[in-house]
Amino acid sequence: MKTILFLSTLLCTIFVVAIAMLYLRRATKQVISELCQSDVAAEFWLRSVDILAYSGSLMLVLIFGHTATMQDWLEAICTTLILTLSGIFITVMFVAHNVWRAISPKVRSAT
Numbered sequence: 001m002k003t004i005l006f007l008s009t010l011l012c013t014i015f016v017v018a019i020a021m022l023y024l025r026r027a028t029k030q031v032i033s034e035l036c037q038s039d040v041a042a043e044f045w046l047r048s049v050d051i052l053a054y055s056g057s058l059m060l061v062l063i064f065g066h067t068a069t070m071q072d073w074l075e076a077i078c079t080t081l082i083l084t085l086s087g088i089f090i091t092v093m094f095v096a097h098n099v100w101r102a103i104s105p106k107v108r109s110a111t
Helices: 002-036 039-064 073-110
Strands: none
Touching: 002 039, 002 073, 039 073
8 A cells, every 4th residue: 555655655756746837838938949049959959858857746746755654645646746746837937037137137238
């Protein structure tokens, strides 16, 4: 039972991150393509963001999830969602901060 719960939390994490990354992909690609002025460079950065989101969320779930000690599925899924969304939030915040730093000097010099 604990193995099924553990694997379920990992699958839930992967599923939630996949939805978030699909949702953000088109807009992120447009912004990064404009900044990099290259589709190849933009693709590299998009894949890097994917790896950050997946690995960050999975690490949070594996380190802080403690699904091996949980008996309640609802508690395990709640904890997994909180940690997964935290990983996505941190990744998006990191990317948004770096994009803003790249475009901020252009905005200031234009005014």
